[in-house]
Amino acid sequence: MTDKELNLRAGFAAFADSNRVVAVNLDTFDPLNSPEDLIKLLVQTGISFTPPRDGELAAENGTGSVEVTIQNGDINAAAARAACELAASWVEDDDMKSWQIATGRFSR
Template sequence: MTDKELNLRAGLAAFSDADRVVPVNLDEFDPLNSRDDLIKLLVETGISFSRPREGVIAAEISESSFEVAIQGDAVAAAARAACELAASWIDDDDVKAWNIATGRFAR
């Protein structure tokens, strides 16, 4: 999955309602690279973090988690883990429905 797709799925997980209405511009939402967007993602989803072992950070919520190896930048690893976890809640049908709802392509 590309970073753009990961950001899109994380944004859909954080912000979309049942009608696929999203109150933020997902074309510009970039929690992988923007600290402000990362904070928005964390606030909306309730994702938190732990360090299950040396050199690893885990994004967690309830019974779900996603671990990423820290390779120099712990915040970048945390952002990746949070986005991967949030994105895991969105399937291809959700993305397709959002694209249709926003007029990005016809059925």
């Protein structure tokens, strides 16, 4: 999954309501690279972090978790990656495709 797709799915998971209406601009939402967007994602989802082992970081929300390896000592990047991967895992492919079709973002 590309970073763009990961950001899109994480934002969709965090901000879409039951009618697939999204409360943020997913074209610019970039929690992988924007600390402000990452904080929005964390607040909206309740994701928190634990260090399961040296050199690793786990994002969790009580029902699931994602562990990532900390690269080059960059804990912030690891936290962003883990949080986005966890949130993105909540989105079903069919829901994402339906939203993309409804918003004209679907490309074959």
